[in-house]
Amino acid sequence: MSGIKAVVLDFSFQTHPLKIHILKNNWIKITVLCLMAMACNNQSTQDKSGSHTNATTISVKGSDTELPLSQREAEEYMNATPGAAVSIVGGGSGTGITALLDGTTDICMSSRDLKTGEKLRFREKKIDVKAVIIGYDALSVIVNPKNQVRQLTREQLEKIFTGEITNWKEVGGKDAKIVAYSRESSSGTYEFFKEHVLDKKNYSPTVLNMPATGAIVQSVSQTEGAIGYVGLAYATSSVKSLNISYDQGKTYVEPTIEGAKDKTYPIARPLFYFYDAKSEVKVKAFIDYILSDAGQKIVAEIGFVPIK
Amino acid sequence: MKFSRIIGKSMEGLVKACGYMSAFTVLLIVLFLFREGISFFTLTPIEEGYSLWVNQNNPVQQLSAAEVKDIFDQKITHWSAVGGQDLPIGRLTLDELAEAYTEEQLGVSFEHIPDCINHYIDSLPGTLAFFSDQWVGTGLQGARRLDMANITPAVFFSDTEWFPTSLPAARMGVLPLLLGTLLVSFFSILFAVPLGLAAAIYLAEIADDRVRRILKPMIELLAGIPSVVYGFFGLVVIVPLVQETFNLPVGETALAGSIVLGIMALPTIITVSEDALRTTPRYMKEASMALGASHWQTIKNVIVPYAASGITAAAILGIGRALGETMAVLMVTGNSAIMPTSLLQPVRTIPATIAAELGEAPFGGLHFKALFALGCILFLMTLAINLIVERVIERPEKA
Numbered sequence: 001m002s003g004i005k006a007v008v009l010d011f012s013f014q015t016h017p018l019k020i021h022i023l024k025n026n027w028i029k030i031t032v033l034c035l036m037a038m039a040c041n042n043q044s045t046q047d048k049s050g051s052h053t054n055a056t057t058i059s060v061k062g063s064d065t066e067l068p069l070s071q072r073e074a075e076e077y078m079n080a081t082p083g084a085a086v087s088i089v090g091g092g093s094g095t096g097i098t099a100l101l102d103g104t105t106d107i108c109m110s111s112r113d114l115k116t117g118e119k120l121r122f123r124e125k126k127i128d129v130k131a132v133i134i135g136y137d138a139l140s141v142i143v144n145p146k147n148q149v150r151q152l153t154r155e156q157l158e159k160i161f162t163g164e165i166t167n168w169k170e171v172g173g174k175d176a177k178i179v180a181y182s183r184e185s186s187s188g189t190y191e192f193f194k195e196h197v198l199d200k201k202n203y204s205p206t207v208l209n210m211p212a213t214g215a216i217v218q219s220v221s222q223t224e225g226a227i228g229y230v231g232l233a234y235a236t237s238s239v240k241s242l243n244i245s246y247d248q249g250k251t252y253v254e255p256t257i258e259g260a261k262d263k264t265y266p267i268a269r270p271l272f273y274f275y276d277a278k279s280e281v282k283v284k285a286f287i288d289y290i291l292s293d294a295g296q297k298i299v300a301e302i303g304f305v306p307i308k
Numbered sequence: 309m310k311f312s313r314i315i316g317k318s319m320e321g322l323v324k325a326c327g328y329m330s331a332f333t334v335l336l337i338v339l340f341l342f343r344e345g346i347s348f349f350t351l352t353p354i355e356e357g358y359s360l361w362v363n364q365n366n367p368v369q370q371l372s373a374a375e376v377k378d379i380f381d382q383k384i385t386h387w388s389a390v391g392g393q394d395l396p397i398g399r400l401t402l403d404e405l406a407e408a409y410t411e412e413q414l415g416v417s418f419e420h421i422p423d424c425i426n427h428y429i430d431s432l433p434g435t436l437a438f439f440s441d442q443w444v445g446t447g448l449q450g451a452r453r454l455d456m457a458n459i460t461p462a463v464f465f466s467d468t469e470w471f472p473t474s475l476p477a478a479r480m481g482v483l484p485l486l487l488g489t490l491l492v493s494f495f496s497i498l499f500a501v502p503l504g505l506a507a508a509i510y511l512a513e514i515a516d517d518r519v520r521r522i523l524k525p526m527i528e529l530l531a532g533i534p535s536v537v538y539g540f541f542g543l544v545v546i547v548p549l550v551q552e553t554f555n556l557p558v559g560e561t562a563l564a565g566s567i568v569l570g571i572m573a574l575p576t577i578i579t580v581s582e583d584a585l586r587t588t589p590r591y592m593k594e595a596s597m598a599l600g601a602s603h604w605q606t607i608k609n610v611i612v613p614y615a616a617s618g619i620t621a622a623a624i625l626g627i628g629r630a631l632g633e634t635m636a637v638l639m640v641t642g643n644s645a646i647m648p649t650s651l652l653q654p655v656r657t658i659p660a661t662i663a664a665e666l667g668e669a670p671f672g673g674l675h676f677k678a679l680f681a682l683g684c685i686l687f688l689m690t691l692a693i694n695l696i697v698e699r700v701i702e703r704p705e706k707a
Contacts, residue, residue: 177557209643
């Protein structure tokens with residue numbers, strides 16, 4: 001009992017000075033906060049006025065696949081050309097195309113061509129869309145290095161990812177269950193693979209969805225029966241890339257940069273920049289830089305296929 | 309003196325305003341969530357502004373979302389399979405139309421598209437056409453609009469397939485996601501509660517002060533690790549471990565998710581149950597000792613029963629943490645939306661679904677609202693858990 005009493009006493013002694021202390025402290029804090037808020041306000045208005053005067057800022061929006069590439073290109077471009085400003089935003093190809101339609105972006109990055117419906121909407125708004133291909137992206141179909149299967153046809157891939165083929169022995173491998181990995185449905189790569197490999201059919205619900213390309217490589221490298229698809233540059237030595245046939249097994253093509261460039265490798269897609277012909281003067285210098293030797297070198301460094 | 313009174317008054321006012329504002333914000337968020345979520349049930353599985361059309365002589369009146377999906381996946385290829393004539397089904401969208409007709413036939417500004425659709429459906433009576441109302445809004449002469457039923461809560465909760473981006477008709481079955489969430493959360497607690505309780509007993513009763521001063525901050529630090537890091541750790545360490553131990557074809561399973569979530573729920577469980585154990589009055593412990601009970605017997609028969617409500621609260625709070633966790637689960641459970649039948653199989657949880665899909669769902673569309681409906685379910689689940697915690701903590705005061 002005496003212990004508890006002592007505690008109570010302790011508290012009663014401390015409450016008074018403590019309270020005053022807190023009050024004082026808070027008062028100072030609030031003043032500081034107010035000052036900070038004011039300072040922030042000032043700064044943000046300055047920022048806004050700054051971007052208004054600088055009319056040469058090129059805004060680029062769209063595909064997440066092209067995001068890292070565009071960022072590197074923009075950095076190098078801004079280093080090389082003093083006074084130039086480029087701002088890059090991701091969000092997906094569809095987002096970028098909508099932004100171009102609304103006139104809220106100068107350039108739209110897109111990892112697919114315009115759909116018929118989108119072309120019509122541009123025509124309705126009387127926007128003359130120009131398209132530039134800045135590089136190619138090829139998808140590798142990867143399996144675990146221990147897997148004996150070395151090649152597959154498009155039809156076999158379709159059946160694997162739609163759940164019709166579930167065992168490796170059906171495509172010439174061991175008697176083992178196939179574990180198919182895909183990207184999440186928000187990814188442009190997911191749509192591309194669905195359209196060009198799965199003949200627009202839906203993925204089987206048993207396919208595992210991974211949030212990132214790196215996660216697919218990691219999972220395929222540690223799962224013996226795994227199969228997945230990733231950008232060419234992501235296929236490291238910890239996984240094995242398959243040769244793919246788009247002519248019912250007559251010829252199998254190895255996924256290489258050369259193959260994607262001369263279009264013998266079938267699972268490749270162009271990376272587009274779309275822009276309004278009216279703003280050509282504004283964006284031309286940046287696009288020319290990307291198409292230059294220095295710009296194309298960056299394309300290769302990031303892991304895409306240069307156009308030349 | 310007067311000045312300080314003014315300050316005091318104004319501070320009180322400010323504090324009051326802040327209190328009301330935060331309560332109002334919470335209310336606003338919940339209202340927004342439910343407005344979006346409930347309006348989902350007024351929609352059909354076809355995105356607004358689009359419709360399906362068949363030849364007017366086709367006897368089929370209505371198709372379910374599942375049937376439409378199977379038709380476009382080429383699993384159903386004859387009308388007889390959905391109660392129609394013995395005709396093969398042909399699918400027609402804008403892309404196919406653009407291939408079948410020349411640009412000249414479609415018109416310079418595509419003004420002839422409705423005619424082309426009409427012509428196509430007329431010449432191929434087995435056609436199932438999917439178009440934007442922009443082209444068919446005024447109606448087609450030789451074709452009939454196919455009705456789609458609204459998504460009812462009954463379908464939403466009982467359909468076993470989740471294909472929100474499937475065109476033309478989305479399949480929104482929340483059952484596999486709901487069961488996946490419950491499965492992962494339940495088993496994570498099954499791992500975490502015994503482990504957490506043991507650690508709490510050790511910290512509260514057995515460990516000496518020096519050890520405790522080192523261990524406690526470390527456990528609390530566990531709560532501060534970003535969940536992505538847990539996810540990555542799970543993917544690289546726990547997933548292969550699960551795969552090898554059970555000799556599975558794939559390691560991304562509900563079990564891996566449960567283990568990672570269990571580790572993440574540990575700090576909550578340990579801290580809350582340790583606090584509960586420490587509230588055992590000293591006289592109860594001393595009475596037990598005085599009766600000749602050993603330290604362990606005292607813990608087992610006096611301290612743990614006394615703190616039972618606190619420990620239960622800890623477990624339920626842990627479940628709450630597990631239910632809402634997103635990133636770590638997204639990385640280790642494989643995210644296949646299949647009906648879970650065992651722990652050793654990939655699952656997809658509700659939070660992971662929202663996180664993975666909201667980015668690309670068009671604002672205000674069908675998919676967007678479906679994700680909000682998922683959010684409502686999650687909210688109701690955590691609300692229920694919080695209410696249970698309140699009840700459990702209240703109990704000893706009445707006793």
